[in-house]
Structure formats: C-alpha cells, structure tokens
Amino acid sequence: MPVKADKRLILVAGQSNCVGKGDASLSIGVMPGIAFEYTYIGDRLKPLLDPVGVDELHFQQAETGSAWPAFAQTINRLTGDTIIIVAAARGGSSNHEKAELEGMGTWATGGKMPLFEDAVKKVKAAMKKTGLPLSAVVWVQGERDANAINSGELSPAAYENSLRGLIERFRSALQANTPFFLVKTGYYSQHSKTGFDLVRAAQTKVAQSLDQVYIAFEKTNTFPERQLMVDAIHYNQQALNELGEAVAVNLVRTLHLPQQTKVEPSFRINGITEFQVRGGLPHFCRKSLNGDTVRVAYIGGSITQLDERYRRQATNLIRQQFPKARLVEIAAGIPGTDADLGACRVKEQVLIHHPDLVFIEFAVNGGFPQGVEGIIRQVKQANNQTDICLLYAATADQLNSYVQGKLLPHIQQLEVLADHYQIPSVHLALYPGWMLAQQKLTAKGSEKTKADKVVFTADGVHPLKQGGNLYAAAIARLLKQVVVAEAHHSMHSLSSLPPAQYADNWEDASWVNPEGNVRFSEAWAPVPMQDSLKQFAPWFSQAMAAEQVGASGTIRFEGDAVGLFDIGGPEVGQLRLSLDGKEISVVPDGGVRYRIAEGGSPIINRFNAYCNNRYRGQFFILQVPKGKHELTFRIDKQIPDKRKILGEQQQDDINRHLAKYAHTKIYIGKILVKGKIR
Template identity: 45%
Template sequence: MKKSRYCVFVAPFLFLIFGVVLSGIGQPLLFDVNPRYEVKNLSEFTDSNEFSVRSGLPNFFKKIKRNNSSIKVAFLGGSITRADEQYRLQITNYIQSFNTSCVVKGINAGVSGTGSDLGACRLYEQVLQYNPDLVFVEFAVNGGTSQAIEGIVRQIRQHNAATDICFIYTIAREQYMIYAAGQVPDNIKKLERIANYYQIPSVHMGLYPALLEKRNQLIWKSNLPVENKIVFSNDGVHPTEAGGNLYAQSIARALKKISEVESPFFRKKRKPIFKNSLIDATMFSLNQYGVYSSGWQLINTDDVPELKQFAPWFKEVLSASTSGETYTFTFRGSAFGIFDIGGPEVGQLEIVVDGKVVQLVKSPETTMLSLSEDKNTGANLLNRFNQYCNNRYRGQYEFIELPKGKHEVQLKLSAVLPDKKAILGLSNLDDYTKHPEKYLQHKVYLGRILLNGRPLR
C-alpha cells in the first residue's frame, strides 16, 4: 500500500520507553562505588546454563588483584543498565569486594530506549576514551543486532586488546517462558554466536528469575505486591528493586566463577563475521565538521532547564526553529544518522543525499532506514516527534543506510508540522490542550551526527 506524501518515521525501539521517563539521565558518566548498593541474598543457585566462562576475564582479574590498583568498569546498554539502584551499582560494589585496596570507577554508558547500533556509534566518546578494563555489554532487550554487536567487540579490541568484555542478557515480556522451557530466546542465540566466536564470557540474567516463576515463587509482571512472591517487574521489562537484585546475583555468580578460572591471555585475530558490521561506527558534535546556515544556534544544555538533564551526553546541541535552515556535511562510509533530543516543540527534517531529496523506508535486514528508489514509497520527511514527547524531553536517534562511498548529506528543517494531535492520541491531549503553543513549533535539537565511516572536512 502506498503511503501518504508526509508519512513519517520515528526512532526504533520505542516500545521500551512507554511509561518510562529517562530517569537519572543527568547522572555523571563516571561514578564511584557506592557501598549502599549490595548484591542482596546472593543465592547458591547453580545451573551450567546460567553463564559461559569461555576465555574469561584474564586481564581484568589480574589487574584487580594488585594492591592499590585502579580499575574502570564500563556498562554499555539501555534503560536497564542506566537505571539507578539496579545491577550496575550493585555489581560495581561487588567488584570492589575482590580487592578493597583497589580504586574502582564505573562508567555509566546506558542510554534508555536505544539499541546496539547507537551503542556502536557512542562507544568511543562514552566508553573507550576512558580506557576501561572491563566492558559489560547489555543490548538483548534494546535491539542487539549482530552487526552492531560485532562492531562494538571489534572496536573495543582495536582500541586496546587487553580490555576484557562480558555480554549480559536481560529479557523482556514472555521470554522468561522460553528459559523455563529449557531454551534460549532467538535474539540471544544470535548474540551467543558472536560471544562464542570471539570467546567472550556471557551471562543469562533471565534464567534464574524464569525458574523462580516456574516454581511459583515469582510473578513476572504486576503493579501490586503479591504475598509471598517476588514481583520481578511492573511493566514486563524494567525490574523492580527485587527483580534487579536477581539480575545482579546472576552477574555476581558468573564473576565469582570466572575469577577462579586461570585464563591465559591469548586472543587470536579473527575476520569479521558480517560484511556490514558497524566496525567504523562513530559520532561527532555538529560544530566539529560540516556547515550550517545562519539560523542555527549552539545551545549550552546546562543553560536550559529542559535540556540540562542531557548535559552528560551533549554539552551543546545545535538547534533551529525556522523552516529552510540547513546543516551539511560530507563523509565516506555506509551509514549516517542523528542522535537528538525529542520534545513537544520538535518537528521534521528533509534529508538530501548527494543533491537529491530521499525517500526513507525501513531496511529489511537491519534496524536502520534505507533509501527507496520508488518516489511513492516511504517517507520524504524524518519526524522527530512521537507519542513519548508528550510534555517531556527524551534522547532519540535514527540511522540511515547508504551505498558505501563518499556522500554529501544535508539536513533541512521542514515547514511541514507532523500531526502531533493524532500522534499523541485522544488519551494524551491534556498538555497539548493546555499549552498548544509548545506543540505548534518545529524545532530540532541535534546533539551528534552518527556515522558508520569517517567525516570529511
């Protein structure tokens, strides 16, 4: 079926955001161990399927055993990783217990509602530049595409071959039934293929909760307490405090076992599994490269109350509110995108590639958009407004595939407003009705340009 001329796209993985504000988004990227957050009631649960040691974490454990050493542990993932009072803080504290004389720092590279393709782009800026000793990678729920996950692995090892990696697998909705039946969810099987190929340890965090549910000791989803049972989550995705503790327990059990295994450091160089892996994924601020028209403004996010929460990601954003304003850059590679901020006032962008306005369709092979050769198919505008921009601001992104090569890209602010009233729906019109002036704008807040490639000056 043909779509209307002003059919629009929104960022992928939005199903993870409903009912979830980006809590804690203003947290600093680097954080200290907080003894308040312990792995509580660590059980003696044993199941050979809960984790795979593979080549272990030899460099990490060798370093942490030294007196007065300094360790950095990075957590790369989505909202479950970003959340305060969850596994990230508990595991950092647990790692400290291996050597109390060691100085342990954490890196909070969790971005709610975003997948591994954005993770591959933000890896250097938010993780690798701090030279971590260990990187936990959590994207099973938020869209862990194989190509992006392999790109993350190869980028880490290219940056420093001694950096250890551990895959951790969270689960969503009815996936616990698959574990309870003795199987592994299909999306996690794909990630396990990469873990096995590169000999990376992995942890099935959902296995133990799934078995507790099978034993009638746990309720996977409930908004209310249930007597004599653990309520794992309120929404089927994001753990409660009790559910999060079960996730932390699974990682702690794996770390304890891995620490007992003598794993010699030897990493054979391997060819990529996928031809289109995001090995060259990166991102850059808009004032580093490119040319923009006079109507754009560089805004310091610390100076704007609504945007201050995004300062750990973007010290500045490039913003425009007048239709026709353009930002142009060139690059060599196979994909580009934007990492931006959504809100009530945001509008739409026209995308011009190599001098031609493009039509965008969902790629059949990846989570990205791709170009349509049919002018009547797809969308000619990239909408930055969606139902989750209802009286709040949120991080979001979009990624677009291109034929590999040199390209000039222009982002042009459109005069066409999306039908925000229809997008919000009848049940979400309270703020729209009270403050229509917010929604009748078409601003954009661009934080980073995403690339699978390299920018050209």
C-alpha cells in the same frame, strides 16, 4: 576417590528468624536438582528457593528471604548431598507456654496451636514421601522467651527445661538421638539484653548436657552492631545467608559427613546455562586479585543507565568479591538506544577511561549484532587486554522464553559473537525465569504492594531494585567461576583480533559534534544544555537548533551510514533528506535504521510517543551504499499529527497546551557516522 552423594532430610523449626524476614532477591540462588522443600499440602517435593516455606499447619512462608537456600547450597557444595528441607516455623512462637502470646503459638504441650504436633506430622509425611530418616533438626528460636524473662513471666531455668524437653519430645516422636543444631538467639534493639543473654546461656547449657545437641551458630548477637537487621529483631538477607552457610559448615563437620572437592555448578534449566566463561576475564581477574585499580565500564540502554536496575548492585558485588582491588565504575547507558548508537559512542564514553572490563547490555533494546561486534572490535583495537562480557537482560514477557528453554533469535546471534571472540556471556534473566516458573516471582507489578514474591518489573522492561539484585547475582556467579578458572590457569583471551563475523559491522562508527562538521544554514544556532535540556549535558556540550521551515544542514562523509542524535519534545517537527543532491524516500530497516527505497516516506519524523511534555534522547541512522556522500537535511513545513502519535491516553497535555506543540523545532546534539566525516 569420588564420594557417593547422599540425600538428607532436615527439619528447620522455630520462630520468625527461622521463617525468614529477608529479601529473596538477595538470597542464594540454589541450582535446580540439588535441594528441595517438602510441602504437606499436596504431599510433594518442590525445588528449594526463596521464599521458603508454606502457610500450612500453622506454619509460615518466608517474607521473602530465608537462611535455607544458603544452608542447602553450602551442604551440597561441601558434600554433593541433595538436601530436602522441612520448614516448620512460626513468627512470635514461644518455647515455654508461659511465654506464649495471643495468636502466636507455642512449642510447649497444651498450647493453643499444636506447633509441635504439626511439625511431627509434617516430618513423618516427608519421611514417608522420601523414604529417608530425619538427618537433623536446626532450631532457630528464643526471642519470645527472652522477652518473657525480661518481663518476669518466665525464669531462665524454666526456659532451659522447656528447651531440653522439646528436644526429648522430638526425639521420642521421630528418631532417638536425632542431632539438634541450635542457633543462639540474637538481640532485640532497645530491649534489655539480660533476657537474651540468659536464653543464650541456657542454650549453651542444653548443648553441653545433651548428647548430639550442638551450638551451630552464635554470632547472631553481632548482627545489630554490624547493621545486618531489617528491623529491631529480624535479620536481613546478608545475615541470613551468613547464618545458613555457617550452620551448614558446622553440620557437615560435626556429623563427619564425607566431603568432596566440588565446584559450584552453573545454573541451568531446559538446556540453557546461565553463563559461559569461554576465554574468561583473565586481565581483569589478575589485576583485581592483585589489589590493583580496576576500571569496570557498563554500556547499554536505560537498564544500564539507571542506578538500581543492576549496575550499582553488580559493582557492589564485585567490590565484595575482590576486596583488595580499587574499583572505578564507568557508567555509559543511554535510554532507548541499541548497539548501533553504542558503537558510535563507545570511544568517547568508555574507551577514553581505559577500562579493564566492559559489560555490554543491549539485548532488551534489540541487540543489533553488527553494532555489538563493532563495540567488541573497537574495545579490543584500543587495548587487546581489556576484557569484555555480554549481558542479556529480558522483558517480563521474555522470561517465559527461558522457562520454555528457548533463546530469543537476537540472543542466539550474540552468542555466536561471544563464541567467535571467546568472551563470556550471562543470561541475566534465566534465574528470574526459573523463579517465575516456580511461582516465586511476579513478572510485572508494583513495588509498593506488599508481596510474598519478588516483584521483577513495574513496567515490564526495567527491573525494579529486586530484579536488579537478581541480575547482579548472575554476574557475581560468573565472577566466582572466573576466579576458579584463574586458579586453574584456564582463561586465555585471544592474542589477536580474529576476522570480523559481519562484514558490515560497526567498528568504524563514531559520533562528532555538529559544529564544525555540518554546514548549517543561517537559521541554526547553538543552545546550551540548560533548563529542560540539562539532562543531556552528559552527552552534548550544546545542541544546534532551528525552527524555520527549510533550515538545512549538510554533512559530507565517506562510509555507508550517517545519522543524527537529536532531542525529542513537544515542539519538535520532521525532516526531509537529500543524498548527493537528490531528495530521497526511506523505509525502516530495523530499530531506527533506515534505507533508501522508492515508494517510502520522504519524511523522517522526529516527534514520537515519548515526546509528550518531556524531552528524550533519540536518533536515526540512514544506511547508504558505501562511498563518498553528501547528506542534506531540511526542516519540513508540515507539523506531524501529534495527537495521533501520542494516542488517546496522552491527550490531556496537548489539549491544555496547544501552543507548546505547534512548532517544527529540531535539536541536533551529535552527528553519527559509520565511516568518517570529510
């Protein structure tokens, strides 16, 4: 029979490891509605998420991660109970007045800061606000007293008596026999362990001698050797998560709280659920659980290309979740590109490696649905047992859409595809949006600035390492549900490929090398990927380059789109196009896709605002009526207005190096075709 869930008010108190010196981006994401934090200022309850705590009544806020989201989430998972945390901790505070440091405070009576009185005041206000009794106290303290024992300022017996007295004073002030859960004190690197061992022994004695006082966690002394510290004395977020979960399990078992089998809920705000499992990832999951070699591919833009924007963290979390598996990562990110180029390159960059799971991330760069469908269909045509998952990242500005419960139109289109093919999808930015709404995250800022919030991006687009941690955690939460679904045999990928959602999808897209597939005029020559071009070596074995006005190349193809993947830089110029022997003019048709139109531009300019003193991969695609065609491109004589394109803030380099910009050079690395080269 289902057990009726309860509400429980819990005081967490002590010194800095109770405050938390972890990393909120690695903290456990608590689902809305299952845990709250009481704040004395404003007399209100707010959703529990790191950084937990408030700078009030001499207490402190976590900097930035703590143990308490993991603690609350675990109790809820085991019991269904709603947890209300009263945070009352201060870094450096002592238990005994003889151990008090100037400005740090003590929990003893008569100290310079009324920490005990403040904690009682805060708990009583929370009890009045919620109508709940105090269910338990979790005490995380002792380092300051251990150092005082080491220095001879305090005796072990005096510390033991002060701890016993603290518990009795709390019970006298709040509620007789309130259960106390003690977290044993850890070690301080390069300091004598003697004082810390004596404090740990005293904590054991107090738990043995007082009714309803328990040791809730004692492995803190292993954290240094396990490299789970942020500094000499403070636990890192992995340690805090472990501590919080273990204390919660101990509390539930010790108090004999009614337990129930409860699947961890999906994160959901304003009608948007963080992920959809749909048909799941059955083949990847089974191979991973069996300990086989699994190949995980990531295809997307710069967010996928850069190591710590989410990809590297996600790979690490997958390894943690499936420790028996031998995981091979396949990285296929190219900055500034959408799924049209992705569909052209997926065979060569991803499918050649025979992946078991492919993550597709193009939402920030447009999320071109025909291109995404082309990638899906190419993956499934290569191997129907390869699993796929769509990832939706977001810019800093787009976080507010999630806060308002609005899915961006291009993500709605991708969700239709995910439904059609029954593949999972993850809103990577939903939890960051929730943190932003709760004023726990800064959407755009500097990672160098010490902040009491997670800094999501520096440029508004690319997540910093903390933002990438949040993205990876969303993927990890999906994978947990996938494992649950596998245990219940509820994952079923489509046995055959359904009809395409878009008739003009890009499943027949590819890229080819220009040499041998283009008829070049004599002015063109191959150039190696060296010096300023060496960053393109992963994509191009070489490029074809020319600068002579009128230098041309002709592509014969059958299909409905063709284009060039070229290289930008200070010296590049522009092209004129002819189709089937006639010069054409074009207009933009989404992203870097163009269509033929009268009154359009006869020029395709290859110099853009990113070409100031550096090279960047770029591409354009011309969409044409389906059929057999011949496209000719020629270098135009006119140099584009590079000053105007670069804008006022990028004039310095062009002023100092006029000659570098006075060119019309074109580099071609790949030919893109939706169809086939003839």
